[in-house]
Amino acid sequence: MEPPRVIKTHLPIQLLPQSFRETGCKVIYVARNPKDNMVSYFHFDRMNLIHPEPGPWPMAWGSWYDHVKGYWKEKDRRNILYLFFEDIKENPAREIQRIAKFLGHHLSEEVLHNIVQLTTFDAMQENPMANYSSIPDTIFDRKVSHFLRKGEVGDWKNHLSAEENSAFEKHYMETMSDCQIPFRFVI
Template sequence: MLICTDSKSAVPREKVAYVFWYDHVKGWWEKKQDHPILYLFYEAMKEDLKREIQKVMQFLGKDLMEEVLDRILYHMSFDMMKENPTTNYKMAPAFLVEQGYSPFMCKGIAGDWKNHITVAQNERFNADYEGKMAGTTLWFPTEV
């Protein structure tokens, strides 16, 4: 069940399990002003996973041996994570994740959205995004 809230909602925001995606993302983006937060994007990980793992290591002030980094890269590959029940949500209770409708991890192809929505739908999404994300510097890459 997904509960969305907005300014007209009769349910106080602090009483719901989920909020609008825009509110969630903007809230965490704004927190970067006061807290050290590292933002990573799927497309960047698809482009160069090792570089992105190294960003995490640098952010955490850690240094790993090359063998450890190689094991991390292996286990973080999309194919490995898709088969791992601890990362593909197969272990999640059915009331949280409906596995029969669509698997949590689909294809792992950056930019595949172009095969599923029309140009007109993309234009509507972009207009909605620009309106709701106005005032932020947050930009999401959509392809590699």
């Protein structure tokens, strides 16, 4: 049996190749609540030396809203397993089992336990395949931030003022009014 091909991408659904629609590819989509996503991207952009200077609270590279909505709206018509970062943080074993089932596999308790251990934030911070430590310092300035910084839910509370949060909430409610995705901002 030919091993599966795995492709990691940040492309919005409309930019996936036509073969995605024709061949029944399976997609695992992980979404993170927009406040923590914004904070994470802000720190990533600060340390990423090949991007232009982000300024305060960047929203570069397209709309987060369009991205999460695109996959959400297609999840029941395509082979898309839509996961939430917050659910993975809350109960990694449950979400790993969901992934295994989606891919048509059953995991023994031992294998599940090993996957959970190897995918903890601390383990991934130490893993060069996950932490991108092999990327040269001319691309990532690790004195500013690490690629895997905190991996927490609710860190946005440490970065958004009450006024910023209120403005964000207003914009979020207006922009997401046509698509109710059950994001959690704290766990």
